[in-house]
Amino acid sequence: MQTVKISTSSKDYPVFIGSGAIHQLNKFLLTDMPGITNISIIVDTAVADLYLEHFQSALSGFELSVCKVPSGEQAKTFDVYYEVMSFLLAEKLDRKSLILALGGGAIGDLAGFVAATYMRGIRFIQVPTTILAHDSAVGGKVAINHPKGKNMIGAFHQPEAVFYDLEFLASLPLKEKRSGFAEVIKHGLIHDILFYAHLRDRLHSLTDLSTADLEAFLQRGIEIKGEFVSVDETEQGIRAYLNFGHTLGHAIEAEMGYGGWTHGESVAVGMIFALYLSQRKLDLSFNIDDFKKWLTLLGYETTIPKNVDHKNLLERMKQDKKSIGQKVNFILLKEIGNPEIHEVSDEEILEELARF
Ligand SMILES: NC(=O)c1ccc[n+]([C@@H]2O[C@H](COP(=O)([O-])OP(=O)(O)OC[C@H]3O[C@@H](n4cnc5c(N)ncnc54)[C@H](O)[C@@H]3O)[C@@H](O)[C@H]2O)c1
Ligand SMILES: O=C(O)C(=O)C[C@@H](O)[C@H](O)[C@H](O)COP(=O)(O)O
Ligand SMILES: [Zn+2]
DSSP: OEEEEEEOSSOEEEEEEETTGGGGHHHHHHHHSTTOOOEEEEEEHHHIIIIIHHHHHTOOSSOEEEEEEOSGGGGSSHHHHHHHHHHHHHTTOOTTOEEEEEESHHHHHHHHHHHHHGGGOOEEEEEEOSSTHHHHTSSOEEEEEETTEEEEEEEEOOOSOEEEEGGGGGGOOHHHHHHHHHHHHHHHHHHOHHHHHHHHHHOSOSSSOOHHHHHHHHHHHHHHHHHHHHHOTTOSSGGGGGGTTHHHHHHHHHHTOTTSSOHHHHHHHHHHHHHHHHHHHHOOOOOHHHHHHHHHHTTOOOSOOTTSOHHHHHHHHHTSTTOBTTBEEEEEEEETTEEEEEEEOHHHHHHHHHHO
């Protein structure tokens, strides 16, 4: 098992990565988190069917309750948030209680936001079950969506630890593997040209990946994420680089109706768009056609669907959290591994969307 240490201004915590990682959780709770009164597991129904029994059998000596929520983006709604809050109150969680988020990024984001706001903040642990969650479980961004925009209601609240048991990943459908790998590729593009080159070299299919490769890719992704978060926990500056591909990506997700396209599928298209803008505005030297061919081989879409209205996308991008005074800011690349934030005018965005 590997451990990556995440160090932020509000908290330091470990990310345990490897097969069987959840079997270390009980010991961690007993030795590193004294005084826990009771624990609530927040889990989506699909993950519960697959893994809840197995997960619960790894825990003993605690008063446990289980709160099941819908799977996918349906979990990140105000109604579900309210239901979970009501559940925790009924279960009498207090300020010494613990929340365990068992699931993908949607569950981590929801449960983390619940933990951040229940009685003004209680402790939680991330137990990610998707590839994508190598990103979402680390760094403390927690949120639910608003119909007007992704993650519009949220907080920064770091977990006490992350237990990333790679055995969970075996049951992931291909679509979800693809979604997760978009963020792995993002981590390479924004920060580590050698890692990106290594991914290009090794990743020809998402179905025949060796466990060793998968583990190494996820660990490197987590390390890169940790580097940004440790310098800039609350996104005053360079943390925004982790948003590469998300300006358009989030607009696509919201415009298509949350869950229509997965987060990673939308981010992949958003990254291609940001690469075109990077060529236009920063003279990025990079073969985008070749990149698109690679993504196509891996099964990604490489442009927005024909029926999506460009003006609607622009309006959504104006509500992105990086937009200031209705001016849209994109994360662009000067070169691979070297991101910058740049304002892009409405005219430039619409022109590039028309060409896209
Ligand atoms: N907080 C952050 O820093 C951050 C970073 C990236 C993404 N996100 C958020 O994460 C969410 C996407 O995360 P996700 O892709 O993990 O989504 P998810 O939690 O919706 O999981 C995707 C689907 O896979 C299923 N699933 C989960 N684990 C499984 C398993 N082991 N086997 C089979 N099926 C499984 C779920 O039930 C769901 O249907 C988005 O809401 C995105 O905004 C947050
Ligand atoms: O951790 C971050 O910072 C990121 O931007 C990581 C993204 O992959 C993630 O999707 C995040 O939730 C987006 O944040 P938002 O602030 O744009 O909602
Ligand atoms: Zn993301």
